[in-house]
Amino acid sequence: MGDRLRDKVVFFSGAGSVGPGWGNGKAAAVAMAREGAKVFALDINPDAVEETAAIIRTEGGTVETAVCDVSKADQVEAAVAACLKAFGRIDVLDNNVGIIDPGGPEDLTEAQWDRLMAINVKSIFLTCKHILPVMVRQGGGSIINVSSIASTHSLGYSCVSYSASKGAVNAMTRDIALNYGPKRVRCNAILPGLMNTPLIHAGNVTAVYGSVEEMVRQRDALVPLGKMGDGWDVAWASVFLASDESKHITGIELVVDGGITLKVK
Numbered sequence: 001m002g003d004r005l006r007d008k009v010v011f012f013s014g015a016g017s018v019g020p021g022w023g024n025g026k027a028a029a030v031a032m033a034r035e036g037a038k039v040f041a042l043d044i045n046p047d048a049v050e051e052t053a054a055i056i057r058t059e060g061g062t063v064e065t066a067v068c069d070v071s072k073a074d075q076v077e078a079a080v081a082a083c084l085k086a087f088g089r090i091d092v093l094d095n096n097v098g099i100i101d102p103g104g105p106e107d108l109t110e111a112q113w114d115r116l117m118a119i120n121v122k123s124i125f126l127t128c129k130h131i132l133p134v135m136v137r138q139g140g141g142s143i144i145n146v147s148s149i150a151s152t153h154s155l156g157y158s159c160v161s162y163s164a165s166k167g168a169v170n171a172m173t174r175d176i177a178l179n180y181g182p183k184r185v186r187c188n189a190i191l192p193g194l195m196n197t198p199l200i201h202a203g204n205v206t207a208v209y210g211s212v213e214e215m216v217r218q219r220d221a222l223v224p225l226g227k228m229g230d231g232w233d234v235a236w237a238s239v240f241l242a243s244d245e246s247k248h249i250t251g252i253e254l255v256v257d258g259g260i261t262l263k264v265k
């Protein structure tokens with residue numbers, strides 16, 4: 001156990017994983033607990049959040065859980081109240097939840113667009129709405145918004161709603177960083193690139209690539225550092241931004257992509 005986040009209370013959205021292995025959220029929630037944080041882990045999927053919580057408990061960490069759809073105002077408000085009841089404060093807000101729905105304007109329905117925007121963008125508005133006053137009252141805090149390199153670069157295929165949503169996440173990050181800086185609340189975004197997480201294995205990989213091995217080979221080949229990142233790369237970036245080691249850093253887009261965005265500027 002480390003102590004980089006000793007006694008900090010983290011409100012963590014999307015602490016589970018969509019499949020077996022380590023997603024960004026699951027790895028970051030566990031990494032924060034390993035550094036001494038008290039983690040309030042929430043997820044829409046009760047089994048997924050319980051799996052992460054069981055790992056933290058087994059390792060001797062501190063965790064409480066909630067089942068919550070972060071796109072729903074009443075559920076977010078209740079989760080924030082439950083976190084405050086359990087731990088009495090909130091030092092770090094990690095907005096990890098995000099979904100992708102590939103396609104352009106002609107492919108997607110209005111309902112698909114609205115759903116993605118509610119989960120990827122409105123959720124951050126809602127958590128910030130309820131947690132910023134808590135952080136201001138406490139004299140500061142750190143907000144981490146998980147964005148994507150899709151906010152600034154093409155992924156090589158059309159995913160108009162995802163790219164637009166992550167662009168909005170970056171803009172919200174800058175707005176909050178600027179306006180809450182004087183109140184000692186920092187707000188930063190993490191922009192993961194191609195990551196080898198359960199998320200990328202969840203789709204119909206065989207139909208697109210022929211095999212999982214071929215998908216991994218093709219995606220690895222695109223990355224200047226030689227291979228995709230994984231959930232732990234996002235996790236360590238998250239620990240840094242949550243900790244006081246980053247106390248003079250706010251409003252940034254921390255790119256975690258093995259150099260892939262260097263190829264086209």
Ligand SMILES: NC(=O)c1ccc[n+]([C@@H]2O[C@H](COP(=O)([O-])OP(=O)(O)OC[C@H]3O[C@@H](n4cnc5c(N)ncnc54)[C@H](O)[C@@H]3O)[C@@H](O)[C@H]2O)c1
Nearest residue numbers: 014016017018023024025044069070097098148192195197
């Ligand atoms: N994995 C990648 O390759 C990659 C690349 C770039 C950016 N990202 C970003 O990373 C973040 C998530 O990464 P991950 O690996 O943890 O993904 P993940 O899909 O495994 O998601 C983590 C959890 O979010 C939960 N969730 C989904 N919708 C929810 C909702 N409405 N309310 C509460 N919980 C909900 C899921 O149940 C899951 O357990 C997203 O913001 C994603 O856009 C991922």
